[in-house]
Amino acid sequence: MSEEYENNKSSYQAQSSETISGDGASSAPDMDYVRPAEIGEQDLYHGHSFITKWIFCQDAKVIGVQYFLTAVFTGIVGLILSWLMRLQLGFPELAGFMTAEHYYQFVTMHGMIMVVYFLTALFLGGFGNYLIPLMVGARDMVFPYVNMISFWMFFIAVAVLMASFFVPGGPTGSGWTLYPPQAILEGTPGSGAGILLMLISLSLFVIGFTMGGLNYLITVLQARTRGMTLMRMPLTVWGIFTATVLAMLAFPALLVSSIMMTLDKVLGTSFFMPTILKAGEVLEYGGGSPILFQHLFWFFGHPEVYIVALPAFGIVSDLISVHSRKNIFGYRMMVWAIVGIGALSFFVWAHHMYVSGMNPWFGFFFATTTLIIAVPTAMKVYNWILTLWRGNIRMNTVMLWCLGFIVTFVNGGITGIFLGNVTVDVPLSDTYFVIAHFHMVMGIAPLMVIMGAVYHWFPLVAGRMLDEKLGKWHFWITFLGAYSIYFPMHYLGFIGVPRRYFEMYDSPYMTSAVGMNEFISLAAFIVGAAQFILIYNIIKTLKVGKPAGKNPWKANSLEWHTSTVPPEHGNFGDRLPVVHRWAYDYSVPGANDDFIPQTTPPSEVINTEVEKT
Amino acid sequence: MSDPKIEGLELKPGFKGMASDTASDQTMFKGVHWGKAMMWIFLLSDTFVFSCFLIAYMKGRGSTPVEWPNPSEVFALDAFGVPVPLLLIAIMTFVLITSSGTMALAVKYGYEKNRKMCGWLVLATAMGGLTFVGMQAFEWSKLIHEGVRPWENPFGAAQFGSFFFMITGFHGTHVSIGVIFLFIYSYKVFAGHYDTGKRGWFTTMKGDYVEIEILGLYWHFVDLVWVFIFAFFYLW
Secondary structure, three states, rough: HHHHHHHHHHHHHHOOOOOOOOOHHOOOOOOOOOOOOOOOOOHHHHOOOOOHHOOOOHHHHHHHHHHHHHHHHHHHHHHHOOOOOHHHHOOOOHHOOHHHHHHHHHHHHHHHHHHHHHHHHHHHHHHHHHHHHHHHOOOOOOOHHHHHHHHHHHHHHHHHEEEHHOOOOOOOOOOOOOOOHHHOOOOOOOOOOHHHHHHHHHHHHHHHHHHHHHHHHHHHOOOOOOOOHHOOOOOOHHHHHHHHHEEEEHHHHHHHHHHHHHHHHHHOOOOOOOOEEEOOOEEOOOOOHHHHHHHHHHHHHHHHHOOOOOOHHHHHHHHHHHHHOOOOOOHHHHHHHHHHHHHHHHHHHHHHHOOOOOHHHHHHHHHHHHHHHHHHHHHHHHHHHHHHHHOOOOHHHHHHHHHHHHHHHHHHHHHHHHHOHHHHHHHHOOHHHHHHHHHHHHHHHHHHHHHHHHHHHHHHOOOOOOOOHHHHHHHHHHOOOOOOOOHHHHHHOOOOOOOOOOOOOOHHHHHHHHHHHHHHHHHHHHHHHHHHHHHHHHHHHHHHHHEOOOOOOOOOOOOOOOOOOOOOOOOOOOOOOOOOOOOEEEEOOOOOOOOOOOOOOOOOOOOOOOOOO | OOOOHHHHHHHHOHHEEEHHHOOOOOOOOOOOHHHHHHHHHHHHHHHHHHHHHHHHHHHHHHHHOOOOOHHHHOOOOOEEOOOEEHHHHHHHHHHHHHHHHHHHHHHHHHOOOOOOHHHHHHHHHHHHHHHHHHHHHHHHHHHOOOOOOOOOOOOOHHHHHHHHHHHOOOOHHHHHHHHHHHHHHHHHOOOHHHHHOOOOOOOOEEEEOOHHHHHHHHHHHHHHHOOOOHHHHHHH
16 A cells, blocks of 8 residues: 555645645646546436425425424424413413423423424434535435435324323323333323323434434435535534434433333333332332433433534534624634534533432532533634624624524523532522523524524525514514523522422412512513514515525525525536535635635635635 | 545555545545445444443343342253253354354355345345244243243342343344345345346335345344343343
């Protein structure tokens, strides 16, 4: 091998695509050289009937939209559940129809729906399917058929989950963490069919997601277009890619814990069930370990936080760069921060279990690793701010959502440092402080990115621009409203109001927290209702919106340079694009425009000083 | 597998070559079929599934207050009136590992486009897998006959039955799925689908002998997992 290398040394050097020079005169003649294609044209199945085109469709873009709509539907169910919870907490006299059992069921279903069936499916299934093939320059996902099955598995999982609302006993009410032994014991709401359907639905979700995840990974690894090196990929792809890796390694723990709990429930095994004395009677169970479930669950549960957060990090980086007309600050640092956060997320799970009774040394270890995660995360925040610094910022709806995200994420991150420390966490755990923390950091913050991404990419998907004025109303109501909801919750947590309580009875909290609870509930109703502005905006835009045309944001990445808008099946017409640069050449000195698309060869922009990527 | 030689794609020596190869455009793993890459990543994910099961087993075995049964007694088989420990399991393991060998040969003959040999060897692998599943069914029924259940166990801790049936059952499901696919693939080999590039029934993708290798990866993985299950259940 080395001999061969010596012989061919000069040809390697001549073939390097990094011979870009600022000086036009001395540039090498092959400066536009990109290596020849390694992979043949993809063999695509084109649907002909309505069913194969729109229902059992193998086009990743349609599958992405299907995922998106299904996830939004479950998200609206989750939203309505949160309204019902807030009605009970703020105005219990109006919520006479609700029993404590109902409340627990709503808490549980709201949590599970929002984390797994809404955010995960929306980011990876929705944005992942739509954007990955377009952004890396592929015609479709590598296994379109498996991709299609993946969506329908998700659809069945959602159907099973929704069915649990209608079975006798209702859905499970054990909290979204489904801790045994109480999750499957009589006395917990929905301990019959409810918990069983939940576990089945989760297993189906994992199986379906695995099929989709394999597609995302292999498309990124093995199906990029010519010139698209790893370090030229938009950060959106990096975020979704890393999140998918996490999902592939974390969901197995969820699958295993679901299977084991199903067996505990159905066959009467005692994997998680200790010896239990109930009303003076010893139950059949005995000898199992409830803490084992917590370990398995949080080995899934903590990476799950980053499965939601990493795509948001990636997407927001791209949005900020495009809308401040500046390259992303520290691209490589951003990539490594995403990868580093992903790797670290597997070593922090037990910080959810400080009060579970595990060995105290565990707490020490996991507090340390948890706080280390603050380092790459803070790097990312600094880089977003430095990207904005002296940028040509366009204060449109997309940018507003991005700024909202940064602020909210910093907020939630700082309370995370409180909760990561064992001594601070112990008094705060299971209070409203925890609720405020994780809603800020993994609820509102990623949601802001989703909203920004919807306003950004809607012109690509539908070919029409969303209404800016409605968008700004949507943003400001959501932003101010979300803070009205969650800021007071921090205070509630500090005075010790416990979470998941149906009512405070006549505890001392009752008097001091009543007014605040009413205020939070009112804000929650308004914020929830404000989301329907977006739905109205979308319907209105589809009918009378301004046509977007090609590349309305003047962006560089490949999804805006398709043959048609919206892109057809196959994405790029006859010839796949050839990539010559990263996706962030904005406001380059010496260029005619303030953006240089990724497909522009160096010889066309000879007088520019560009990053050598 | 003969890859088309592409100019400029030869590896530079050492880490430099690895790094430039990894970060290069188009593909990260040069010349690796999409389906093969997919199977490797699926197997990585599946490794985590089995690891979670086995770690849960270790934790469960450690935390139960009742004595764990002695595997050499529970899994003994009477041969000519003498209880021989691990006899059945030894045969099962031998059969499964042998089927890995026939699978590897099938892949070899597949790439040589030797349709007949490839088909017979895939069929032999399927028969090996079927024998394994059959012997596992025999082992299960023997234990059930002796009173071992997922929820109770006359020899000691109830968790023994729970973990044994769950993990060997989950592995057995993997083997059974593999056997089904092996039968289908042996039909497809004999029918010449991989020589003519006939499209798949569902996926509409063109047939190629690389599919035999992909199935082979899965089959070797299932065998490897068995080695761990064997060590953890029967030797510990």
